[in-house]
Amino acid sequence: MLLSKEIETNLVRLQETINKYYPDPIEIDYEKHIVQTRYFSLFEQNKGDLTIIFDIKHCKIVNISKNITNFTGYNRKEFGENITLGFISLLAPDHISFINVFSTWIQKVLEDLNKHYRYEHFLNCWGIKFYNKAGETMKWHLSALPLELDAEGKPLLVFISIQDITHLMKGDDYWIRGVFGREEKKISVYHSNEDKTAEQEILSEREKEVLKYINQGLNTKQIADVLGISPNTVDNHRRNMLARTGTRDTTALIHLCKMTGIV
Numbered sequence: 001m002l003l004s005k006e007i008e009t010n011l012v013r014l015q016e017t018i019n020k021y022y023p024d025p026i027e028i029d030y031e032k033h034i035v036q037t038r039y040f041s042l043f044e045q046n047k048g049d050l051t052i053i054f055d056i057k058h059c060k061i062v063n064i065s066k067n068i069t070n071f072t073g074y075n076r077k078e079f080g081e082n083i084t085l086g087f088i089s090l091l092a093p094d095h096i097s098f099i100n101v102f103s104t105w106i107q108k109v110l111e112d113l114n115k116h117y118r119y120e121h122f123l124n125c126w127g128i129k130f131y132n133k134a135g136e137t138m139k140w141h142l143s144a145l146p147l148e149l150d151a152e153g154k155p156l157l158v159f160i161s162i163q164d165i166t167h168l169m170k171g172d173d174y175w176i177r178g179v180f181g182r183e184e185k186k187i188s189v190y191h192s193n194e195d196k197t198a199e200q201e202i203l204s205e206r207e208k209e210v211l212k213y214i215n216q217g218l219n220t221k222q223i224a225d226v227l228g229i230s231p232n233t234v235d236n237h238r239r240n241m242l243a244r245t246g247t248r249d250t251t252a253l254i255h256l257c258k259m260t261g262i263v
Helices: 005-021 030-036 038-046 068-072 083-088 098-112 205-215 220-227 231-245 250-260
Strands: 050-055 060-064 121-131 137-149 155-164 175-180 186-191 196-198
Touching: 005 083, 005 098, 030 038, 030 050, 030 060, 030 137, 030 155, 038 050, 038 155, 050 068, 060 083, 098 121, 098 175, 098 186, 098 196, 121 250, 137 250, 205 220, 205 231, 205 250, 220 231, 231 250
Parallel strands: none
Antiparallel strands: 050 060, 050 155, 121 137, 121 175, 137 155, 175 186, 186 196
């Protein structure tokens, strides 16, 4: 697989970011984490997910599940010696900067957090565009769970689970959402179209209420009666939720919000 000039440029920037935030040599026991996550990885694969263990410091895919061909059309051998570069080369041209945006974003968010929030966090990205071997556009949802942190709470090794959500999404934007802390939580959301971070949940509490009743099968008038608001307000909430998440319709909205843990 050949790397475009733009990918090479973004990889250089990514390495600069990594060197800035991880200046010291780091040794990680890969085998320990591969063994510890084996059953969870099989569970995710049985759901149809692609799973990856990724070393952030060395920008390296340590382990990837065998169903990679189902997702990309390429078998393991076709990715060559450096599967990380092969994988990155599948990014759509307008989403190539995602790798650098994400790495810079997570480090900046962690820097701004009080230390006790850093040691437990969960990340979601959705709407990321890749091309498969047939040249078809795919939109993926990535959820990332840190397996090992450094002394400052920065992730060193992460377990990534990937789902194909092409059927749920519309438009060309992507989102990054981080939930930090155990009991008291901090949430940060990045939207590529706005190129800024909001330090709040992507949906308001009222919108979550509306979504809960939509999921229960209530129609617009019934939801309005339950919440004591007008049907127009219910419809406005519905439209705003679709726009904020990039989803195609209400069914897709519910699916994505459950998948990402928003509800």
